[in-house]
Amino acid sequence: MRPSRPRVAIVGYGTAGQACAILLSRDGWGVDVFEQSETTGPVGAGFLLQPVGLQVLWDMGLLDAALAHGRRIERLHGETSRGRAVMDMRYAQLDPRLFGLGMQRGALFALLDRAWSGVGAIRLGHRIVAISEDGRHVRDGEGRSHGPYDLVVAADGSASRLRAVVGRARLDAPYPWGALWCLVPEGRWPHRTELRQRYRAARRMIGMLPVGTRPDDEVPRISFFWSQRRDDHARWLADGMEAWRGEVASLWPEIAEHLAGIVDPGQLARAGYRDAVLDDWRRGRLVLVGDAAHAMSPQLGQGVNMALLDAFVLRAALRTHARIDDALAAYQRERQRHVRVYQFWSRWLTPLFQSDRDVVARLRDLAFLPLGRLPGSRGQMLHVLGGTRLGAFGRLRLSSAFLDGLGLRTRLG
Numbered sequence: 001m002r003p004s005r006p007r008v009a010i011v012g013y014g015t016a017g018q019a020c021a022i023l024l025s026r027d028g029w030g031v032d033v034f035e036q037s038e039t040t041g042p043v044g045a046g047f048l049l050q051p052v053g054l055q056v057l058w059d060m061g062l063l064d065a066a067l068a069h070g071r072r073i074e075r076l077h078g079e080t081s082r083g084r085a086v087m088d089m090r091y092a093q094l095d096p097r098l099f100g101l102g103m104q105r106g107a108l109f110a111l112l113d114r115a116w117s118g119v120g121a122i123r124l125g126h127r128i129v130a131i132s133e134d135g136r137h138v139r140d141g142e143g144r145s146h147g148p149y150d151l152v153v154a155a156d157g158s159a160s161r162l163r164a165v166v167g168r169a170r171l172d173a174p175y176p177w178g179a180l181w182c183l184v185p186e187g188r189w190p191h192r193t194e195l196r197q198r199y200r201a202a203r204r205m206i207g208m209l210p211v212g213t214r215p216d217d218e219v220p221r222i223s224f225f226w227s228q229r230r231d232d233h234a235r236w237l238a239d240g241m242e243a244w245r246g247e248v249a250s251l252w253p254e255i256a257e258h259l260a261g262i263v264d265p266g267q268l269a270r271a272g273y274r275d276a277v278l279d280d281w282r283r284g285r286l287v288l289v290g291d292a293a294h295a296m297s298p299q300l301g302q303g304v305n306m307a308l309l310d311a312f313v314l315r316a317a318l319r320t321h322a323r324i325d326d327a328l329a330a331y332q333r334e335r336q337r338h339v340r341v342y343q344f345w346s347r348w349l350t351p352l353f354q355s356d357r358d359v360v361a362r363l364r365d366l367a368f369l370p371l372g373r374l375p376g377s378r379g380q381m382l383h384v385l386g387g388t389r390l391g392a393f394g395r396l397r398l399s400s401a402f403l404d405g406l407g408l409r410t411r412l413g
Helices: 015-026 049-059 063-069 105-115 232-238 241-251 251-259 303-320 322-351 360-375 374-388 400-411
Strands: 007-011 031-037 048-051 071-073 075-080 087-090 101-104 122-124 128-131 138-140 151-154 172-173 177-185 193-200 202-214 217-229 269-271 276-278 286-288
Touching: 007 015, 015 031, 015 049, 015 193, 048 049, 048 105, 048 217, 048 303, 049 063, 049 400, 063 101, 063 105, 063 202, 063 400, 071 202, 087 360, 087 374, 101 105, 101 202, 101 217, 101 400, 105 202, 122 360, 151 217, 177 232, 177 251, 202 241, 202 251, 217 232, 217 251, 232 241, 241 251, 276 322, 286 322, 303 322, 322 360, 322 374, 360 374
Parallel strands: 007 031, 007 151, 031 122, 075 193, 151 286
Antiparallel strands: 048 101, 071 101, 075 087, 128 138, 172 276, 177 217, 177 269, 193 202, 202 217
16 A cells, blocks of 8 residues: 555656656655766657647646647658658548647657656666665665665666566567667758658668757757668768768758758767567566667657656556556556557568568558558558557547647647
């Protein structure tokens, strides 16, 4: 049973950790956050918030602030280097009130940071490496013990050190492909309400996602994505920026002017990805959230959305069940049912867009768009895109109040 003022340790201050800190503190939990970095801040350039993520922000009272900075995305369009369409999906085909929201990671980080009144409780430079046998204390890399806590939430990302505490992972391995990211000024980019991608077979993928502004920068920006094999980075550095800029221009001439300010490799952040599948997300008083629980390829663009949903469902389970063990079991059941279909599809779709399999890429170019136009198939794809696919054929229903509010905001511009 929980005491009247339960205490929780949250390990990591990314999106999952921030959302848990906000929601649990609002419910009366005493929150301590442990962050291994010496400073707080976002990692990465931009992302696409799907309707499921937007609904969590709506519930938190942060939707309008997010809309003020983000860029409304209505369409996802992908094409070959010759301009042949491979993918074309519009949220309105699912529901005219729906859309995605391109955001800078810095914008969401700032909104969540401001929403938590206990920011001063963050313990920076604390790398948590172990949990006590009774699950009540956490130990940092300096050997210091912290606690006791009634709950420990591991939100320490895809390379989580605490993942192994809950048991052996069914799968925990890095992807051979990663990406280079940066933010560039939006300027005269003509596709302001679209995520645009261009492919050369599956060996090269470029993405341009409008992501709006952030509180400390009023310049609208685009998140630029360049796929790259992990073992190809050294060659890329050796070839130099001019060779790379030439490759970009040959693949997508339209974006060359938007990348004119990228003259140094250091301006592009390097990202790697993991695939982590676990049977258990909890052990005793320890529970995993976000990428610590279910790291996957970013191909479906669901990472931030899943992190927000994890925090939302964990808070709901803790409200419903008096016993911590029952609450964590309910959280795991609900979230695994949702996440597993995304882990499955991300694992199967990634080779279509990031791999050396040229034959697979040719089949993708021929079949993906026609399949997406079939009435039954189109709906399935759109539900996967929007984050509302639940199990093989189920659907995660969005709140009618949220949908009506989204529609009202659309009509008001």
